[in-house]
Amino acid sequence: MLLLNSFAFDLPYAVTDGNVLRVLARYYAISTPIDTPEGKNYFSALAQMLLDKNASALYNQAIMDFGATVCKPKLPLCDICVLQNNCAALKKKTVNALPVKAGKLVKKRRFFYYVVAEYNNEIYIRKRTEKDIWENLWEFILTEEPMKTDMEIFLKSEIFLSMISTKFKVKNISGYFKQHLTHQTIESIFIHVLLKKPLEDRNFRAVNKNGLEKFAFPRTIRDYIEVYLE
Secondary structure, X not given: OHHXXXXXXXXXXXXXXXXXXXXXXXXXXXXXXXXOHHHHHHHHHHHHHXXXXXXXXXXXXXXXXXXXXXXXXXXXXXXXXXXXXXXXXXXXXXHHHOOOOHHHOOOEEEEEEEEEEEEOOEEEEEEOOOOOOOOOOEEOEEEEEOOOOOHHHHHHOHHHHHXXXXXXXXXXXXXXXXXXXXXXXXXXXXXXXXXXXXXXXXXXXXXXXXXXXXXXXXXXXXXXXXXXXX
């Protein structure tokens, strides 16, 4: 009916077909599922707000064609897209993850094991540079495991021992901290150790515990700092 009203009578009604929803979800980096009542209402309202009411048929046809030929479901032409400088999903590297559909959303579980290495009241941190979640945010020493690991076994494993290049004493072990992202859930555990000597790894920098708030950490690490280090 909206298509008929817009194209036949040039009435100011926004079309929200799959192409339009994809363009809007990517341009604004909206992770609200498009197939939920909340999502349908949200995208309908957004599309209506953006509509050129003086040329609704032309606008609707243009955004539909743009989604079909440039902002495609697979292999979108981001390199030549005229909107690339302002596309939020492109900046966040989430183009291929959008739009989200609740019916198809299967969250991946990831298990992060952090070593909070302390020496002389300083904690060792580094900036994430990998093309992954939390790029350019700071973190502690980290290893990712494919599944939850028994801590007694993990503390004796070569993986854990290789994370620290000097002798140490375990101060405490946190419970699991969870952070839910659009397509994954991160479950993190933090092992706070006191080093006998400074850490010899140029990828990490030593920061006084009282100065950690000056650095940008993922929320799950901020939560840990607030509970265990303050």
